[in-house]
Amino acid sequence: MKLSNGVEWALHCCVSLSQSRTPVPAARLAELHGIPPAYLAKHLQTLSRAGIVHSTAGQVGGYRLTRSAEAISALDVVRAIDGTEPAYRCAEIRQRGPLAVPAEQCTRPCAIARAMAAAEDAWAGVLSRITIADLASAIDTDSDGAALADLRRWLAAAPR
Secondary structure, three states: OOOOHHHHHHHHHHHHHOOOOOOEOHHHHHHHHOOOHHHHHHHHHHHHHOOOEEEEOOOOOEEEEOOOHHHOEHHHHHHHHHOOOOOOOOOOHHHOOOOOOOHHHOOOOOHHHHHHHHHHHHHHHHHHHOEHHHHHHHHHHHOOOOHHHHHHHHHHOOOO
16 A cells, blocks of 8 residues: 555644644645645645644634544544545456456455455554544654654744
8 A cells, every 4th residue: 555645744734733722834834844835735725625624814824623633543634635445446357367257156355355455444443543642642752752842842933
């Protein structure tokens, strides 16, 4: 399975937004993460359409989470950015070629399709149990407890 760069960017932005008490402009988030502002703005709009972030216009506008970081899963963000289509799509290849299985004998998905569906279910299950708050906590732990405090200071000092 391959995820777009937008998933990583969106997850980092959601973690960042979870640390701000005020809306954060898209340009400021792009600066923070060193990513193209126009491309990030597109992903933030996608998160907004999915109900994960809310945008506020004006001089003190920007983006904020629509609900607590504990209520937004990594899977919510992945599906908002990359969509809900399954990674594997069975083309029923077993019904083709010289040894084709007749369609009426294909009453359930083949072993390959079942294995792929189980893997996708497992992957989605894990991501559904990881919240933005969990990611923030893990990032902070990985940085010996300095990352979130530094992030909050940086966001608070953001030019308006």
